Amino acid sequence: MASITMRNLVKNYGNVTVIPGLDLEIADEEFIVLVGPSGCGKSTLLRVLAGLEAIDGGDLMIGDRRVNELPAAKRDIAMVFQDYALYPHMTVRQNMAFALEMRGLSAAEIAPRIEEAAKLLDIQPYLDRRPKALSGGQRQRVAMGRAIVRDPQVFLFDEPLSNLDAKLRGQVRAEIKTLSKKLRTTMVFVTHDQIEAMTMADRIVVMKAGIIQQVGTPEEVYENPANLFVASFIGSPSMNFLPVEVQADQLRLVDGSLLPTTLMAGQAAGHKSLTLGIRPEHFEVVGEGQGIAADIRLVEPLGSDTLVHAFAAGQEVIARVSPDLRPVTGQRLWLSPASGKAHLFDPETEVRIDGTGKVN
Amino acid sequence: MATKPSDSRWLDCINVILLVLAGVIVMTPTAWMVLSSFKPSHEVTAYPPTLIFAPTVENYVTLSEQTPFLSYAVNSLIVTVGSTLFGLLFGAPAAFVASWTRITWPAVVALMARMAPGTLFLLPWYVMFRQVDMIGSYWALILTHAVITLPIVIWVLLPYFDNIPRSIFEAAQVDGCSPFRIFRRIALPLVASGLAVSAILAFVFSWNFFLFSLVLSNSQTKTLIAASFNFIGEGSTNWGGLMAAATIIALPPLLLAAIVQRWLISGLTLGAVKG
Structure with a gap:
């Protein structure tokens, strides 16, 4: 169990700087999720943490130890790989015992640890099978078991759910979260799936081009996104962005419709042009002639609610509405942001304007 | 019952014709060699060749009486097994490192050494081994045959190592x-079939190589294939004896290839796809 500290961490591949100087503090026993699109540097950062990639600048501390030059073997970390990376020629038991053998533990010391981890993950029936004879979900559990049995200071997960089908992914997601509470070990989890990030993390680190965009709890990142990138990346479907002009205490949209600034989470005063951000679930259907006129192009019923793709204020928007509304294609709806839920962004800096009217 | 499109039937026909042709090209000399070894001396070189004849083992009897064939066979085995083991011992780690580091130029250099004619190495090796008084020793032959086995092992194993997920x-x-330890405990067990393929290929190529033995061996260490050239004289050649020797020499590689043909084909295909 250990904290992780990164100070001005730099990683280059030849002349290309992938991480240009990153600062991050991860608390002991914290579950951190690194999230971002492909190529944002999240997996590179994890590999740097693991010791699989050299550090080109700054400091990396695990606990009180500076581990910059320490090889992976000596960092006391365990890693679950995207493809699980189980040793195909070994049984599940041998896979789990391997790291302990490398540490010089005796067979008598190893056996009970394997049994304990296998029990925790419900993989006892498969201990004498080879990975080839296991399903994707079972392999995933074995990969977790191989990490758990070592009792490391830090767990690293590199998109371990991406090879599972949607149903299994949800199940394993919940299992990993439960496990993290039981094990009380620092965990760093990399994913490009914002749902995984939201559901599992104590804190989310949103990355883009090797730079941290925002660090916060899932609620903070969802409710108060730092900038347009975070706002668009977190949440599914994505937040709708509409250009607006500030006119006294109202916002004028492209189609001429007006929205009162009192509905906004940020204060528009002092700005001329802004970007209005409204999540699909934060649209309210209002009476005719109020809010923004939206012509329905496509209806996606999801059961619990319905997604409406509509043309509003000169562009495509998505609104999540009650299925009781029974919207149909071609119908015109009038939409307005729920009070206090719409965000304002500076279109030049792309930064969100907070409740005081300042950019964050 | 579904019928195949006519294009496909034509392709099948062409495939069969090509396979038969390849079979004839490959098998005719082998059949000729085996049949000749059982013919009386005067019939061996007769033209047109006789297909119906009274088989005789006279050539094999001459072979066993005139030459210490068994001791030559033992020499061949020592040199071939030794150089194959040498190739595996150094070639497998070399292939692993080339795959791990993605630096393949040493493997290319090894391949170039393999492709160069053997005569290129003869003079320097002769001078070097004479200098250290090793001419005629098994070690001289084992070490020189490594120039055949080492590149084979490296090039067969390289795609196997590349195929293991990083x-x-x-x-x-x-x-x-x-x-x-990664090499020994993880990588080697995962390329076991590649090791078998490379070992067999190295064995076969080393077994059949005669040039180094011709120059660097003595009467005590001469290999089977070099000894078989004793049947070629300046004035006359004992073709029957030569064919009998060639048949015996061809047996171990043929047997090996037959036993492991499935591995061999998959191993060679792997190399072709990845290489």
Whole structure:
């Protein structure tokens, strides 16, 4: 169990700087999720943490130890790989015992640890099978078991759910979260799936081009996104962005419709042009002639609610509405942001304007 | 019942014709060699060749009486097994390192050495081994045959190592493995079939190579294939004896190839796809 500290961490591949100087503090026993699109540097950062990639600048501390030059073997970390990376020629038991053998533990010391981890993950029936004879979900559990049995200071997960089908992914997601509470070990989890990030993390680190965009709890990142990138990346479907002009205490949209600034989470005063951000679930259907006129192009019923793709204020928007509304294609709806839920962004800096009217 | 499109039937026909042609090209000399070894001396070189004849083992009897064939066979085995083991011992780690580091130029250099005519090495080796008084020793032959076995092992194993997902090696690193242990405990067991393929190919090529033995061996260490040239004289050649010797020499590689043909084909295809 250990904290992780990164100070001005730099990683280059030849002349290309992938991480240009990153600062991050991860608390002991914290579950951190690194999230971002492909190529944002999240997996590179994890590999740097693991010791699989050299550090080109700054400091990396695990606990009180500076581990910059320490090889992976000596960092006391365990890693679950995207493809699980189980040793195909070994049984599940041998896979789990391997790291302990490398540490010089005796067979008598190893056996009970394997049994304990296998029990925790419900993989006892498969201990004498080879990975080839296991399903994707079972392999995933074995990969977790191989990490758990070592009792490391830090767990690293590199998109371990991406090879599972949607149903299994949800199940394993919940299992990993439960496990993290039981094990009380620092965990760093990399994913490009914002749902995984939201559901599992104590804190989310949103990355883009090797730079941290925002660090916060899932609620903070969802409710108060730092900038347009975070706002668009977190949440599914994505937040709708509409250009607006500030006119006294109202916002004028492209189609001429007006929205009162009192509905906004940020204060528009002092700005001329802004970007209005409204999540699909934060649209309210209002009476005719109020809010923004939206012509329905496509209806996606999801059961619990319905997604409406509509043309509003000169562009495509998505609104999540009650299925009781029974919207149909071609119908015109009038939409307005729920009070206090719409965000304002500076279109030049792309930064969100907070409740005081300042950019964050 | 579904019928095949006519294009496909034509392709099938062409395939069969090509396979038969390839079979004839490959098998005719082999059949000729085996049949000739059982013919009386005067019939061996007769033209047109006789297909119906009274078989005789006279050539094999001459072979066993005139030459210490068994001791030559033992010499061949010592040199071939020794150079194959040498090739595996150094070639397997070399292929692993080339795959791991993605630096393949040493493997290319090894291949160039293999492709160069053997005569290129003869003079320097002759001078070197004479200098250290090793002419006629098994070691001289084993070491020189490594120029045949080492590149084969490297080039057969390289795609096998490349095919192992890198994450498996990385998992082993995180598990506390040193590079040598990764090689021994993880990589080698995963390329077991490649090791078998490379060992067989190295064995066959080394077994059939005669040039180094011709120059660097003596009467005590001469290999089977070099000894078989004793049947070629300046004035006359004992073709029957030569064919009998060639048949016996061809047996071990043919047997090996037949036993492991499935591995061989998959191993060679792997090389072709990845290479």
